Amino acid sequence: MIKNNYIVILLLSFISVASFAQDAKNDLSLNLGYYNNNNYTHYLVAHAKTKKDGRFQTVPDVTVSFYINNDSSAANLLGTAVTNDKGEAYLLMPPSAKDEWKKSAKHSFAIVSKASKLYDEAKATMDVSRAKLKIDTTDDRKIIVTVLELKDTSWVLVKGAELKVAVKRLDGDLNVNETQTFTTDSTGTITAEFKRDSLPGDVNGNLTLIAKIEDNDTYGNLTAEKVVKWGNKFQYVSQFDRRTLFARRGHSPWWLELLAYSIVVSVWGVLMYLVGQIRKLKKLGV
Amino acid sequence: MENLEKQKMVDDLLPQQFGKQGKIWVAVLITLCVIGFAAYCRQLSKGLVVTAMRDYASWGIYISNFVFFVAISLVGSLITAVLRLTNVHWSTPLTRIAEIIAVSAITFASIIIIVDMGRPDRFYNLFLHGRLQSPIVWDVIVITTYFFISILLLYFPLLPDLQIMLKYKERTSKWMYKLYGMLGSFWKNKPEQFKITDKAINILSITIIPVAFSIHTVTSWLFATTYRPGWDSTNFGAYFISGAFLVGAGGVIVAMYVFRSHYNLKKYITYDHFDKMGKVVVMLALLYLYFNVNEFLVPAFKMKKPEEEHLRGLFTGEFAPIFWFAIFTSMLIPIMILITKKGRRPFPAFIAGILVVIGSWFKRFIIVTPTLLHPFLPMRDVPASYHHYFPSWEEWAICIGSLAGALLVITFFARIFPIIPIHETITETEEHEHDKK
16 A cells, blocks of 8 residues: 555656746846937847856747837837847837837836747836937047937036047957047037048048947947048059969969979970980881 | 700790680770770769769769879889899889879879879860869979870880780781881890990989879878868878889889789799899888878877867777778788798798789778868758768779779780890890800
């Protein structure tokens, strides 16, 4: 009888463990970011992560719904997006949200991913105050950036905001001088001196300056850009006709042509001489 | 030397008609060539898709066969040039065997490369649009040069023999007699003529050595100048040349045995020749083994990540059976056979030679294909079959056909011309007798 009880307890515990294992889901963590590029393009980015083997890993293929005003009702739905391989889902602010955006100086956003076989429902919110950056330059190569925030209906200067000023390059942004970050003064302004002399620009010497506020709790991510003629003019020099080992036919280096042809000519010269000797042999045999 | 003795020598060394075995041998070779040609016609009409070569294994047994032919052709320079220039006289009966192996091998090396191109009508592009910077163009130049030198090196010593054969009209067919006349009727055994041919042979012997080294070095550079696991080596030129001399010497031993037994040339290709050639093969096998140790041990010691998959594939993976078969048959077993005096007798030496030749063919396959199946970047978005390579029947038929073709050239040459130089053998015997007195 006792033996049977043990078997029942074991079976029950096995069933409960098995059912627990079936129901076990990983926690999905969502984060939300707001981006405003050049005071023109607004978009939201959702990041999906989960903890596996003690490490955070990005989660692809998660459908995320984006809402405005922190209210996940259908009326406030901005759109949905699916996370990519990096666990990121992007949503450009739709034109339909323009009126709602203009209504207020502060907004709340929410993102929601529904429960799936692998993950429970997850949610994240963020508040954003409407702000913008203004970038200007002087003739003596100084960059003046002003941070403005919308309060009720007017734009006011922001003091103590941290920002970066850089030049846009192919592989990332290059700081305009040795200062990594600037903080706005009481006039909401910073002044940065451009110290990147002899930087290659485009064919007209144009460089693109960028001022950016990154991951700010109040304003999100803001950028402003300005094109200036402070770079060196880039002159394209064609390598097409250069004599190199990697050039096209007839454009091999002189030393190679000289070496190769002199070897070929001397060896075949010897062979032709020997063919001539056969003719000589024939004459001797007549 | 008495005239009777001379006559006996000439009788022994003149080309002989095919016996029953010879006819069967020729029939088998022709059949294999015809099958190979039929497979090639099929490849021509359907394209290279009939082969097993795909995006990754784009060089298969055609290129292995090409490298093998180029390798075996080097024996011409070893026996004819190196031994002649170093005044080694025992090799005289073997010079023509070595030269005809060289000529037939280099001919089929050129043919097989055209087969690999898929579109023979585009061959002229190599000349019209070839880049001097490309080792492929160097290969075309060097192969053509080597072929021409080998032909001359075959022709000049043949002239006195042609004159001898022209004396035996009754023993030759009409067309053969015409051919001898066309090639050598002007030879009158004049001292001036001998002077010119001796000089020409010496010049050719000197010229052929750097060209022979170039031909196989350039072939090795086809691989070594590309950045791939297994090919990215500075050792490749020397590694290829040592391997080429080995397979060539192995091939000569096989040919020596076959001609000796079927043309009854035991008086001319003696035990001493097998003994000496056996020693040459042991030396070359040890040299090649040394380069193999360099080629595989050093990268295996470092085991760089991109090389690892390739090396493991060779040592213990997919290609391990062929790899170890090639190492054992082309080097280790022949060394074990030929290192003893008994092993250098004709028959064991012949077996060792066969092993060297077969093992060397597979060695070329090991050099060419496994590397292509282990690229630095992972293989993606391709069918599973692209990850492996096993030649199609068309590839086998063409390769076997080309090998049969090379043997057929040697066989017909031996039927038409004396396979052992008659005049040189008589002269050397006379000199030898004179020295004795």
